Amino acid sequence: xxxxxxxxxxxxxxxxxxxxxxxxxxxxxxxxxxxxxxxxxxxxxxxxxxxxxxxxxxxxxxxxxxxxxxxxxxxxxxxxxxxxxxxxxxxxxxxxxxxxxxxxxxxxxxxxxxxxxxxxx
Numbered sequence: 001x002x003x004x005x006x007x008x009x010x011x012x013x014x015x016x017x018x019x020x021x022x023x024x025x026x027x028x029x030x031x032x033x034x035x036x037x038x039x040x041x042x043x044x045x046x047x048x049x050x051x052x053x054x055x056x057x058x059x060x061x062x063x064x065x066x067x068x069x070x071x072x073x074x075x076x077x078x079x080x081x082x083x084x085x086x087x088x089x090x091x092x093x094x095x096x097x098x099x100x101x102x103x104x105x106x107x108x109x110x111x112x113x114x115x116x117x118x119x120x121x
Contacts, residue, residue, distance in 0.1 A: 006035065 003022075007014040014030070022028065044052070055067045 003020065005020050006017045008017060009015075014032075016022075052066060057065045057067070059065065
């Protein structure tokens with residue numbers, strides 16, 4: 001039987017984060033894999049944490065929305081139009097998506113008709 005559990009190493013002991021159902025005094029083989037911290041576990045400076053809190057809206061179903069608009073604006077020189085950069089990135093993503101869909105169409109519905117005799121698009 002193989003069981004995967006998350007644990008935290010504290011004071012020289014691996015402590016499971018949830019009830020495991022493992023038997024006392026039973027020997028087990030442990031394979032340790034480091035887990036990246038959850039975003040909620042990352043420490044932010046107080047100013048950044050306050051800014052994120054200010055920009056956070058909690059929806060009725062409990063999901064959170066964070067408005068990141070202009071949050072990085074101070075990192076761009078005044079002469080760069082961030083809106084233009086975003087528009088260009090969105091247009092490039094649209095072109096890539098269109099090329100992907102066209103490639104899929106060509107794969108499934110070749111223009112030469114393939115064995116079907118007649119092209120369907």
